[in-house]
Amino acid sequence: MSGHGPMGRGPVVAPGQKSMNFGPSLRRLLRSLAPERARLVAVVVLGTASVTLSVLGPKILGDATNIVFNGVVGRTLPAGLTKEQAVEGLRAAGQGRVADMVSGMDVVPGQGIDFSALRTTVLVVLAVYVLAALFLWLQGRILAGVVQRTGFRMREDVQAKIDRLALAHLDGQPRGDVLSRVTNDIDNVTQSMQQTLSQLVTSLLTVLGVLVMMFVLSWQLALIALVTVPVSAALTMVIAKRAQPHFVQQWASTGKMGGHVEEAFTGHDLVTAFNAQDSFSRTFEAENDQLYRASFRAQFISGTIMPVMSFVSNLNYVLVAVVGGLRVASGALTLGEVQAFIQYSRQFSQPLAQLASMANLVQSGVASAERIFELLDAPEEIPDPVPGARPAEVRGRVEFTGVSFRYDPEVPLIDDLDLVAEPGQTVAIVGPTGAGKTTLVNLIMRFYEIDSGRITLDGVDTSGMTRQDLRDRIGMVLQDTWLFQGTIAENIAFGRTDATEDEVHAAARATSVDRFVSSLPDGYGTVIDEEGGGVSEGEKQLITIARAFLADPQILILDEATSSVDTRTEVLVQQAMAQLRRGRTSFVIAHRLSTIRDADLILVMEHGRIVEQGTHTELLAAGGAYEQLYDAQFAAPAVEQA
Known part of the structure; x- marks a missing residue:
């Protein structure tokens, strides 16, 4: 991407690539959720209710297991005895380990499974899990709205920021990356x-x-389960730290490749004409390979978190199962309690594994968030004064007094420029490429701020006016046509959305647009799209001229406005421009000197300075820089043909 913006040459600034600052970026991203506080509280409440019910489930299922196991064991014991008598009998028979286990159980000797209690317990478990799922569904629904509204606000903030960005910054960024x-x-x-x-x-x-x-059931087993937590946390931190730089590179490469693809698509005709497909393909392959490598490393490294967590979880499961079995045998715990604890240990490991697996998602999201924050923190235009000054009467007198400007502080461009354009004058600006012609009109429009001096409109310093007030008084037609996807009528009325249909048609007739629109099947309803909608480049330029005509500005800027118009159409456009310029101050940037012979004042610029000024006849008679430009366009070809 070159440093040329929509209005001409600007500074070439490489897109900044700063290292990931994870903590501050994450906190800033979380602050963007502040408008959703109430809904986030609801999310937490619903999540708490769901988790509470889910956590109670294994305990109730453990009770069901105890009902079954107690019934099975109870039927093996002689009926009519108390539990204590049955335990003593087992010890007397030399079955001390079984006696220890029975002593910790709630059994009735001779009684089987209590199916009524079992049915009630199972129904309670079912109700608990249904309610837990319902609360979780409500939580997900609310959270989806929270996230999408946050994304909506973020897109709005970015769009508003782009509108406030300094043109110097925007010109220096690859469009695909933005x-x-x-x-x-x-x-x-x-x-x-x-x-x-x-x-x-x-x-x-x-x-x-x-x-x-877990601590309620058995603090000893809980401590065993907790031993694996610091191990898991340490391994996760090590892996995440290694993966983070690759996530940053992944999204930076995505933006870089997007910029290359955007250039290739928008310049497809030129790429094909110069047989540069192979060159673009090689560049694309290199950037695609870079993106592949960064993405592979990021996903592979972060993807090792889950296998590591799974191994630690299985290790924890083995320890709990062995120690729990021994405690059941000793009568310290019931079988149902151990079963519930094993489920809890799985439930304990699963969310830890989920938290660890989220590391790659969080890192990727924060890496993208930082790129968005870089755009939101980019330098903006100088704020407009409040309230802005306004000329008492807009006549169109523009004056440059000691104006100096540089895109790059080290490279001189415009120094101490003085210029006066009287109301109703047509001022043509000519000169070689890089002389500062387009820069001059950039400064009038305040696309860039001057370094020193002042520019006044009817005696009012333009820096004291709001940009909207200033630009409302200026119409512009650029060398590169810009039309949005819409009808011809909508494109003409772009600068005046309140224009009537008759006013649109009048502007079209004045600029020769009506001449070709009337031949189109849909007339003014013809849709302009990427394919052109049956409208040539020259006809598109005429539409932009009609747009400026309809806006009815006091000051008119034409930047090579007839460059893409054929010779016959140029004559019609020149006639329309003569009508359009009547009573308005006009600045015309031209390389084709034939288009500005009737200008009231011609400025010849070289290296940011006005080296000559006068009418076409006066400048030819002076035999200076203008004559050299004129001869280069007209005399030289005639000599060569002779």
């Missing part, structure tokens, strides 16, 4: 939040609830 930040990165942030916030709330609450229940 587009990637607005689309891919915001989508990645919302997807990451959607997938992590619900799991984060649920997992944290599950860990806390399960931990409480």
Whole structure:
């Protein structure tokens, strides 16, 4: 991407690539959820209710297991005895281990399974899990709205920021990279939040609830289960730290490749004409390979978290099962309690594993968020004064007084420029490429701020006016046509959305647009799209001229406005322009000197300075820089043909 913006040469600035600052970026991303506080509280409440019920489930299922096991064991014991008598009998028979186990159970010798109690317990478990699922569904529904509204606000903030960005900054950024930040990165942030916030709330609450229940059942087994937590946390931190730089590189490469693809698509005709497909393909392959490598490393490294967590979880399961079995045999715990504890240990490991697996999603989301924040923190235009000054009467007198400006502080461009354009004058600006012609009109429009001096409109310093007030008085037609996807009538009325149909048609007739529109099947309803809609480049330029005509500005800027118009159409456009310029101050940038012979004042610029000024006849008679430009266009070809 060159440093040429929509209005000409600007500074060439390489897109900044700063290292990931994970903590501050994550906190800033969480602060973006502040408008959703009430709904987030509802998410936490629903999550708490769901987790509480889910955590109670294994305990109630353990009770069901105890009912079954107690019934099986009770039927093996002689009826009519108390539990204590049965235990003593077992010890007398030399079955001390069995006696220890029975002593810790709630059995009635000779009585089988209590199916009534079992049925009630199973129904309670079913109700608990149904309610838990319902609360979880409500939580997910609310959270989806929270995340999507956050993404909506983020897109609005980015769009508003782009409107406030200094043109110097925007000119220096690859368009594809900016587009990637607005689309891919915001989508990645919302997807990451959607997938992590619900799991984060649920997992944290599950860990806390399960931990409480584990200590209630057996503090010894709970301590065994907790031994694996610091091991898991340490391994997760090591892996996440190694993966993070690759996530940053992944999204930076995505933006870079997007910029290359955007250039290839928009310049497809030129790429084909110069047989540069192979060169673009090689560059694309290199950037695609870079993106592949960064993505592979990021996903592979972060993907090792789950296998590691699974191994630690299985190790924890073995320890709990062995120690729990020994405690059942000793009568310290019931079988149902151990079964519940094993379920809890699984529930305890699962959210920890989920939290660990979220590391790659969080890292990817925060990496994208930082790219969005870089755009939101980019330098903006100087704020407009409040209230802005306004000329008492807009006549169109523009004056430059000692104006100096440089894109690059080290490279001189315009120094101490003085210029006066009287109301109604047509001022033509000519000169070689890089002389500062387009820069001059950039400064009038305040696309860039001058370094020193002042520019006044009817005696009022333009820096004291709001940009909207200033630009409302200026109409512009650029060399590169810009039309949005819409009808011809809508494109003409772009600068005046309140224009009537008759006013649109009048502007079209004045600029010769009506001449070709009347031949189109849909007339003014013809839709302009990427394919052109049956409208040539020259005809598109005429539409932009009609747009400026309809806006009815006091000051007119024409930047090579007839460059893409054929010779016959140029004559018609020149006639329309003569009508359009009547009573208005006009600045015409032209390389084709034949188009500005009737200008009231011609400025010849070289290296940011006005080296000559006068009418066409006066400048030819002076025999200076203008004559050299004129001869280069007209005299030289005639000599060569002779």
